[in-house]
Amino acid sequence: MEAGLKLVVMGGSWGGIKASLAVLEGLPADFSIPILLVLHRLRNQEGSLQELFDKKLRLRVLEVEDKEPLLPGHVYLAPSNYHVLIERDHTCSLDDSELENYSRPAIDVTFTSAADVFAENTVGVLLSGASRDGSSGLSYIFDNGGIAIAQDPAEAEVAVMPQAAVDRVPGCKVMNVARIKEFLLSLHEH
């Protein structure tokens, strides 16, 4: 295992809830890498997603508060109507500036910020979605030595988002959700 704390950043939109649940359900409560999940949501929607994920996962699920520290054993959900940025001290800063790719939270914003801080220790996973958000961020992760993973577009409920990733990042790993889960488990340090 390489030294240095890792971070998994995961993004999706249409079909992304189902796909991310399928990946995360298999992870143990003490999973050694913090996971930050950015799903496109209806604007100003209340936080029922947190309850849904918390019920289904062994990991602890939190909706990101401003300056929230990223800790192992947790899944952090990007809140509706905020971008999530990552600070040098591994805390999250929220940002309510302009939409990117018609979205707030935008996956590109978080992926890029993750790579700026975690560099080659960043694992980016782009799942099912009907938008092209995330591929530029995934490319940035890959270019800076991190691991880029796209859900197999053939399996994805909506292929647009992972297909954009495959087109934009030819070096990315293409996997179905079962393989993504196995891959993440292989990174787990006991």
Place this chain on the structure above:
Amino acid sequence: MKLEYEKLFEQEVEALIEEIHTQYGYDFSGYARASVYRRIKRFLGQKHLQSVDALREKLFSDSFFFENFLQEVTVNVTEMFRDATFFLSLRENVLPLLSTYPFIKIWDAGCSTGEELFSLAILLEEEGLLGRTKIYATDINQKVLLQAKEGIFSASNMAAYTSAYYAAGGKREFSSYYTSNYGSVKFSSHLVKNVVFYPHNLATDSSFNEFHLIICRNVLIYFNRQLQDRVLRLFDESLVSLGYLGLGKKETLIMSSISGNYVAVDKNNRIYRKTN
């Protein structure tokens, strides 16, 4: 951008932040870095500037350009009745208690272009309190204060604002508050008759009055913990005993040095009351 460039960029921005402080007096040292870097990159792109050096040269030779920079780097995205439940809670849980005062003073800190201010004024109007309330609307940015004073907003957002207004317990026809004209709407100036607008920098300026309610939403997220704490202490000094503080939906005073003096009136909507 590769990370080596990123590191270099960040070093240059750090130097620039120091220079801005000495040259213009604006202190960004307590701002959350991830956002500052992102805003500056965005600004470089907008202005077709190739480097931080090119930016520095323009900033220090053209104060008008600096004003523009200030406005873009500090986030001024806002909306009316943002998080309608916050305004509903103000209406139901806070305004009835404020109405017991003969004269009410409110500070809208970081009022930006005024959407929140007009939302608040409408609430006060409908609860019969506007006539005996004075609102101090402040922002770091002089330019947005002028916009806030005008109360002119894009008509394209009015459908969303109208439903947010009703979700916030709105009691009238929303359109009775404004007149439409060529793609924009102008809110009635009587709503801000008792509003004082002036520049105030939360990072460096001090307390200037005592208030019954302070509203500062989605401003603290742009600051680091230390600066957040400074600002919360400033609010604490500026609130009367039993005064109220309203923060953004994802902001809290729990981790701050003033938390012991406050109870949550509405935890979900981040409305707190001073206990002493």
